Amino acid sequence: MSPGAATSVEGVAAVWEMVVGSRPGKGVPALLAATIAAGYQPVRQRVEASMDEMLFGRSADPVETLTRLGTDLTAGAPPPLWLHTLRSTLGVPGIALRQDGTAVATAGTMDDGHTTRTALHAGAEHVGDLVVCLPPGHLGLPRAATAVLELVAAPLAQALHAARLSEQLRVSRGRVVTALEEERRRMRRDLHDGLGPALTGIAYTTDAAVNLIATDPERAVRTLRGLRADIGDAITEIRRIVYGLRPRALDELGLVDAVRQRIAPLRAADGRPLTVTIDAPQRLPPLPAAVEVAAYRVAVGAVTNIARHSDGTTAAALTLELAAPADPALLRVTIADSGPCTETWTPGVGIQSMYERVEEIGGTLTIHTTPQGATVTADLPLVIPA
Known part of the structure; x- marks a missing residue:
């Protein structure tokens, strides 16, 4: 028997003698020590779970957490609601989603000097971090809460990645719409300020030539020749506008x-x-x-x-x-x-x-x-x- 085990048996014998008043029979202390050792681990786990529940709230349920979070994600809820679900399940002071060091969403209150961080990956890409604020006086989360975070990390990473892609698509579409509107504005300006007056001038010159044919044919001919030059300028302007849309x-x-x-x-x-x-x-x-x-x-x-x-x-x-x-x-x-x-x-x-x-x-x-x-x-x- 090792020295530690012998000490444990002797301690059990001493406690027996104090309670009963007589020395226990041979083998009884060893049997009692083995029984206490066998029951120690389950009792310790129950005590730890009770303490975690007292300090963190009720024990985190992975199935319930995934069910509630899945409902939020399916319904298209925004990131703050995801965090509210996790915070209420974990019973922590605060929880945040961060990308490149910037908070995307936060639920509760955060103390950056007392947090635990879970990296979120969508495939090989690091899309952000899930940061959990620990209760005062604690260095880590209970095992049940850690297990919940490990389970929800993957779906949260995919949802965060999808949200970022959606935002990039929204910004890209905004740029496209802006570019199209600018192009329409340019065309309107070119048509209004360039081609419009040119065609109006051609119309007036044509009327003048018609009026001069009967009274002053020579001047009418000169007017028509000038009209030909105006039409050539208008054609050039049309080509400029068209080539601006697509290079010739x-x-x-x-x-x-x-x-x-x-x-x-x-x-x-x-x-x-x-x-x-x-x-x-x-x-x-x-x-x-x-x-x-x-x-x-x-x-x-x-x-x-x-x-x-x-x-x-x-x-x-x-x-x-x-x-x-x-x-x-x-x-x-x-x-x-x-x-x-x-x-x-x-x-x-x-x-x-x-x-x-x-x-x-x-x-x-x-x-x-x-x-x-x-x-x-x-x-x-x-x-x-x-």
């Missing part, structure tokens, strides 16, 4: 040659010609009109920015390629420079326009700039979502 070169030359024609005159900041190499398939498949325009605008806009920030030694590389065989319905446009920039790119109308063009057809645009150069990548779907 796309229809006449195709995407690759249209881009080549447009960027050929570009020069670096010091006036030297900008060297641009273009790598593209010999024959691209038929592209949706919106995809073709987006690819053209991104390519031209990115090369223009490279030229603006180039120090004169930069060479730009433009690549047009279809995606890997696993995803053939994708056109990737990549523009990269090989020299240092004279200044960093700053978001402006041009860059914002590129983002809007890509987002409105369901594509993605990434711009990566460093002092050593910049890379612009646009992934454009060949099948535009409805």
Whole structure:
């Protein structure tokens, strides 16, 4: 028998003698000690559970928590209601959802110096953290509450990820609507201020020529000749408006040659010609009109920015390629420079326009700039979502 066990048996014998008044028989202390040891762990667990219930509220029920949380998520409840359900189940002072260190939603009161944190992952992406404020004087949650947090972490992560995607979609749609309204405003201004007066002048000149035919034929002829020039100006204005909607070169030359024609005159900041190499398939498949325009605008806009920030030694590389065989319905446009920039790119109308063009057809645009150069990548779907 080990020294510790012998001490325990002797202690039991001493307690027996104090209570009964006589020394217990041989083997009785050892039997009593074994019985007490066997019952200690269940009793300890019951005491801990009772203490947790006294301090944290009723014991957290994983099934009930998942049922209530599932009801909230199915009903499309906002994040604060998710947290209210968890807080009432766990019985904690406060609970919060955080993304990138910023609170998305909070229920109850939070003490950042006394919290426990559960990371939320949607696949491999870290989408946020579930932060639980502990009751005063406690260093951790009871096991039942920890088990509940482990169970709800996955559905909460998916719901938070979906909510963030929905917000990004809302913002993207807002940008598209804004871009469309700006385009309509531009067309209205061009038609009202340019083409409208030109056509009105043509109408008045025509009336004047009709009135002069009988009384002054020579002047009528001069008026008609002037009218011919006015009509030519109106045609030019119509073409300008139409080409603003879709570059003429796309229809006449195709995407690759249209881009080549447009960027050929570009020069670096010091006036030297900008060297641009273009790598593209010999024959691209038929592209949706919106995809073709987006690819053209991104390519031209990115090369223009490279030229603006180039120090004169930069060479730009433009690549047009279809995606890997696993995803053939994708056109990737990549523009990269090989020299240092004279200044960093700053978001402006041009860059914002590129983002809007890509987002409105369901594509993605990434711009990566460093002092050593910049890379612009646009992934454009060949099948535009409805």
